[in-house]
Amino acid sequence: MTKPWYKDNYRRNLVDMHIDAWDGEFLSKFDPEQYFTCLQKGRITSPMIYTHSHVGWCNWPSKSGAMHPAFKGENKIKRVFDLCNQAGMDTVAYYSLIYNNWAYDTYPEWRMIDIDGVPSRGISGGSMMGGGGRYGLLCPNNAAYRDFLKKQFAELLSEYECKAVYLDMTFWPMICFCPSCRARYKEETGKAIPEYIDWTDPEWLAFQEARERWMTEFSFFATRELKALKPGVTVEHQSSTAPHPWTFGVRSSAAPASDFTGGDLYGGYEQQSFVCKLYYDITCDQPFEYQTSRCDPGLFDHTTTKSAEMLKLHAYLTYAHHGAFFVIDAIDPRGTMNSKIYDTIGEVFSETMAYEPFFTGELEADVSLYFSYASKLDLRNNKRKRAILGHEGSGETSRHLTCLLGAEKALRNAHIPFRINTDKSLAALDKNKVVILSDLVFVSREEEEALVEFVEQGGSLYMSGITPASLVNRILGLTITGFTAETVTYMRPTAAGQQFFCMYDPANPMTIFDKQVLAGNVGHNRILAAITLPYTDPKDSSKFASIHSNPPGIDTEYPAIAYGSFGKGKAVWSAAPFEQSSQTVHKQVFTNLIQYISSDKPQIKSDAPAQVEFTIFRDQEKKILQLHCVNIQEQFPMIPLGGFSVALRLETSPRRVVLLPATTDVPFTVQNGYVEFRVEDIAIFRMYQIEW
Ligand SMILES: [Zn+2]
Numbered sequence: 001m002t003k004p005w006y007k008d009n010y011r012r013n014l015v016d017m018h019i020d021a022w023d024g025e026f027l028s029k030f031d032p033e034q035y036f037t038c039l040q041k042g043r044i045t046s047p048m049i050y051t052h053s054h055v056g057w058c059n060w061p062s063k064s065g066a067m068h069p070a071f072k073g074e075n076k077i078k079r080v081f082d083l084c085n086q087a088g089m090d091t092v093a094y095y096s097l098i099y100n101n102w103a104y105d106t107y108p109e110w111r112m113i114d115i116d117g118v119p120s121r122g123i124s125g126g127s128m129m130g131g132g133g134r135y136g137l138l139c140p141n142n143a144a145y146r147d148f149l150k151k152q153f154a155e156l157l158s159e160y161e162c163k164a165v166y167l168d169m170t171f172w173p174m175i176c177f178c179p180s181c182r183a184r185y186k187e188e189t190g191k192a193i194p195e196y197i198d199w200t201d202p203e204w205l206a207f208q209e210a211r212e213r214w215m216t217e218f219s220f221f222a223t224r225e226l227k228a229l230k231p232g233v234t235v236e237h238q239s240s241t242a243p244h245p246w247t248f249g250v251r252s253s254a255a256p257a258s259d260f261t262g263g264d265l266y267g268g269y270e271q272q273s274f275v276c277k278l279y280y281d282i283t284c285d286q287p288f289e290y291q292t293s294r295c296d297p298g299l300f301d302h303t304t305t306k307s308a309e310m311l312k313l314h315a316y317l318t319y320a321h322h323g324a325f326f327v328i329d330a331i332d333p334r335g336t337m338n339s340k341i342y343d344t345i346g347e348v349f350s351e352t353m354a355y356e357p358f359f360t361g362e363l364e365a366d367v368s369l370y371f372s373y374a375s376k377l378d379l380r381n382n383k384r385k386r387a388i389l390g391h392e393g394s395g396e397t398s399r400h401l402t403c404l405l406g407a408e409k410a411l412r413n414a415h416i417p418f419r420i421n422t423d424k425s426l427a428a429l430d431k432n433k434v435v436i437l438s439d440l441v442f443v444s445r446e447e448e449e450a451l452v453e454f455v456e457q458g459g460s461l462y463m464s465g466i467t468p469a470s471l472v473n474r475i476l477g478l479t480i481t482g483f484t485a486e487t488v489t490y491m492r493p494t495a496a497g498q499q500f501f502c503m504y505d506p507a508n509p510m511t512i513f514d515k516q517v518l519a520g521n522v523g524h525n526r527i528l529a530a531i532t533l534p535y536t537d538p539k540d541s542s543k544f545a546s547i548h549s550n551p552p553g554i555d556t557e558y559p560a561i562a563y564g565s566f567g568k569g570k571a572v573w574s575a576a577p578f579e580q581s582s583q584t585v586h587k588q589v590f591t592n593l594i595q596y597i598s599s600d601k602p603q604i605k606s607d608a609p610a611q612v613e614f615t616i617f618r619d620q621e622k623k624i625l626q627l628h629c630v631n632i633q634e635q636f637p638m639i640p641l642g643g644f645s646v647a648l649r650l651e652t653s654p655r656r657v658v659l660l661p662a663t664t665d666v667p668f669t670v671q672n673g674y675v676e677f678r679v680e681d682i683a684i685f686r687m688y689q690i691e692w
Contacts, residue, residue: 035083043345059075261283322363
């Protein structure tokens with residue numbers, strides 16, 4: 001079988017082109033030759049090209065839809081495809097699902113409709129990510145819209161020669177109450193769609209499950225149609241929704257509708273590191289694809305462009321996970337492209353491409369962050385509210401994600417290599433590792449069984465904040481009874497726990513700006529900290545101990561941190577996910593606990609500055625270990641770092657250590673099962689290979 005086109009293809013591009021047609025100037029200067037020249041300058045190996053946009057115009061002379069008037073019947077985009085294909089680039093056709101203003105206007109009966117009967121463009125305060133506003137949204141449950149898509153796909157694939165189709169916007173930007181959704185829900189459950197969001201109400205949970213199941217089914221519908229029309233075509237759906245809150249209705253079950261996972265995100269470099277690991281876990285095939293814009297910080301700023309240094313950090317951080325880097329440009333409404341941007345992109349890729357031939361092996365980690373698609377919500381602040389997004393509800397957040405991002409930062413700063421696991425990879429959890437569950441709201445029966453078995457067989461588990469009661473009970477015997485009323489609380493170290501608590505002691509316990517979970521029946525567990533409450537409830541402003549703060553005043557016997565064993569494994573339970581705190585000491589206490597329950601010797605030891613992230617790939621067959629060092633800074637220009645030492649765990653004697661891409665030999669020593677060498681300096685990225 002020949003290798004799929006995307007395998008060794010790491011430099012990708014899209015030129016954002018959601019241009020309207022009400023001004024004759026729009027796209028009037030579009031020039032396929034200029035487009036192609038820019039891609040060549042940018043050293044792009046795989047361009048994704050618009051065949052259709054959110055505005056809904058097709059860029060080909062469509063029979064089922066309508067061609068963008070600016071092209072006056074001339075298929076200029078086909079010319080772009082032809083030029084790229086002739087030059088050996090792997091072309092991808094972009095198509096916008098659900099977001100389609102032309103069809104929204106032409107077929108009003110296909111529209112998504114909110115609980116009040118208002119379609120997306122009528123929703124005040126609506127946005128791309130919630131409600132609509134500028135965006136005309138169509139319902140994937142509408143059969144006529146699906147028939148239209150079949151015709152569109154057939155036209156698209158007969159018009160353009162491409163290796164892949166990218167389907168954007170496969171998610172729910174609204175809570176849809178259109179007739180198709182109402183009828184489908186009625187048929188499946190015999191019930192009406194519930195009118196209130198409430199995470200303690202089984203009716204709402206059942207409907208959210210239906211939204212997720214429907215979106216997975218729609219993803220597979222689109223993939224199946226395309227592959228039936230063109231066997232062998234690669235299909236990729238927008239997967240930026242993976243870390244986004246529950247509103248988008250996307251579960252990991254939708255991931256296999258894509259041959260590989262990719263999506264655009266704009267949350268900075270620390271978020272990127274998390275997303276690369278998430279994509280690495282959920283993708284059906286490697287490399288995954290990390291997409292972000294050359295616009296700084298995102299596409300909403302059309303004219304501000306990231307520096308070469310900023311783009312290099314994006315590219316290298318992706319490469320440190322062996323992913324493909326996908327840079328998004330945005331076209332000027334007149335149809336012109338800024339060639340200076342492609343000088344910059346070319347400068348970036350000319351440098352980074354030297355590493356591409358070396359990527360091999362699989363990501364190694366000491367710790368796994370468990371990411372739950374079902375838990376992307378804020379149960380702590382659950383309030384029953386009407387099932388509508390837009391200006392009322394677009395502020396939905398996911399505490400689960402916030403907590404995991406906090407844990408990620410703590411692990412990076414302590415140079416503990418980590419990865420992300422989801423329900424997709426749960427069965428393959430390595431029993432020598434530590435798994436972190438942070439404000440995990442829901443677990444399925446399969447997840448709970450896998451986690452219990454993981455600990456039983458020797459794994460180490462850290463559970464913090466909200467954890468499903470039955471899971472905590474089965475592993476540590478604790479009985480969860482509720483939350484503290486106070487939102488400022490303390491963790492008071494016991495004699496057994498003092499060693500983990502840095503500057504804190506029983507008289508000066510660790511502050512938690514959060515409610516803590518109350519649990520009883522501590523049994524044989526070792527209590528490492530107990531809950532202390534402030535003198536007064538912070539909510540009551542009539543009475544206080546100290547006017548600026550809420551100092552600790554009432555010691556309780558409720559456990560704050562409990563440690564115990566289960567089967568061959570061990571577990572720590574924390575009454576609050578304090579790893580999310582931005583304070584350095586809190587992160588230190590967290591890593592102290594993680595190191596305490598680690599069974600294995602650490603894979604890496606280093607005195608590198610905290611902002612250096614290490615990722616390790618191992619290729620057991622080729623007898624290669626690869627170490628990537630990335631200097632992750634969020635401020636520019638970046639400060640280059642001086643030298644530091646690294647010691648990598650290796651069970652055998654190394655033959656040599658080389659610095660890539662030049663394969664320069666690096667002096668090393670071997671001690672106690674670790675190969676040690678020095679990283680002389682680092683601007684953004686260093687990659688070493690240890691061969692044995
Ligand atoms: Zn609908």
